[in-house]
Amino acid sequence: MSATTPSxxxxxxxxxxxxxxxxxxxxxxxxxxxxxxxxxxLYVDLEGHSLGRNGSIALLTLYIxxxxxxxxxxxxxxxxxxxxxxxxxxAPTSTSLKTILESPAIPKVFFDVRNDADALFSLYGISxxxxxxxxxxxxxxxxxxxxxxxxxxxxxARDLAPRTPVSTPVGQLVAEHQVLKAxxxxxxxxALGGSYDVFTVxxxxxxxxxxxxxxxxxxxxxxxxYDEKLQGGQKGFWRWKVKSVAEGRVREAMGVxxxxxxRDKAWGPWVWGDREVEEEKERWERDLKECxxxxxxxxxxxxxAT
Numbered sequence: 001m002s003a004t005t006p007s008x009x010x011x012x013x014x015x016x017x018x019x020x021x022x023x024x025x026x027x028x029x030x031x032x033x034x035x036x037x038x039x040x041x042l043y044v045d046l047e048g049h050s051l052g053r054n055g056s057i058a059l060l061t062l063y064i065x066x067x068x069x070x071x072x073x074x075x076x077x078x079x080x081x082x083x084x085x086x087x088x089x090x091a092p093t094s095t096s097l098k099t100i101l102e103s104p105a106i107p108k109v110f111f112d113v114r115n116d117a118d119a120l121f122s123l124y125g126i127s128x129x130x131x132x133x134x135x136x137x138x139x140x141x142x143x144x145x146x147x148x149x150x151x152x153x154x155x156x157a158r159d160l161a162p163r164t165p166v167s168t169p170v171g172q173l174v175a176e177h178q179v180l181k182a183x184x185x186x187x188x189x190x191a192l193g194g195s196y197d198v199f200t201v202x203x204x205x206x207x208x209x210x211x212x213x214x215x216x217x218x219x220x221x222x223x224x225x226y227d228e229k230l231q232g233g234q235k236g237f238w239r240w241k242v243k244s245v246a247e248g249r250v251r252e253a254m255g256v257x258x259x260x261x262x263r264d265k266a267w268g269p270w271v272w273g274d275r276e277v278e279e280e281k282e283r284w285e286r287d288l289k290e291c292x293x294x295x296x297x298x299x300x301x302x303x304x305a306t
Contacts, residue, residue, distance in 0.1 A: 020074035029087035040107040045216040049196035052260035053122030058199035063216040070213040104129040115260045117253035133246040140238040141229035145272030177214040184211040237284045243301040
């Protein structure tokens, strides 16, 4: 999928559903098994109170790109059943939200996966795998290196808004997201006079529902922007680096000493121009040449190995 290929959001309206029953969840799981994996079909975001091992998850937002449908899975209501309920279709193994999140064969796209990985592992015993982290993609795709990672709102404002006129369906979603980003934090952020209880009040307020959905929906378009920048043989090392760093972030978040509030999280995952990274890139290029000489296929995002 290139950045110029029309997306489902440009050809069909966005649909948002809430899922708070196991029957509804089973119906969703039945559809996921047949989804394509390249480009990724699943875009994920979590909302909750102090998201991490010492907090709670209220909502898991799952945007399905091919159908332009955003599902808000109600973890506050379903609890552990949200992850253990299995689909009703015959399959080699019982498929649940847990097995999907843990499958290395099903790519899931997050933005800064660390606190989400911490919460899922600490609260529900889920070890994420098959993760693409758009925050790391942005860092790897930069033409001008920097020391710090970018937040989601900054990425949307800088790299998405200028590409999507308000006259387009996606541009309208971007404009709505920017309005909600200014409004909704006042409802949930205690520092601004709000309360995280807004994510557990049922029914969800309309602005909370849209806010929760659009964070995942717009990940699709950021993914497209950065993926386009990382295409081409010379970019192969950075695609591997993005995958490697995402896996490392998940391992870090599941560690005993992980601090989801640490200021160190703002630092980039590597230092541009660092000799260790340059040597790593040189080794990757040597191994790639050897694979090409031997006729060995190198899978995208993998280290060249003979």
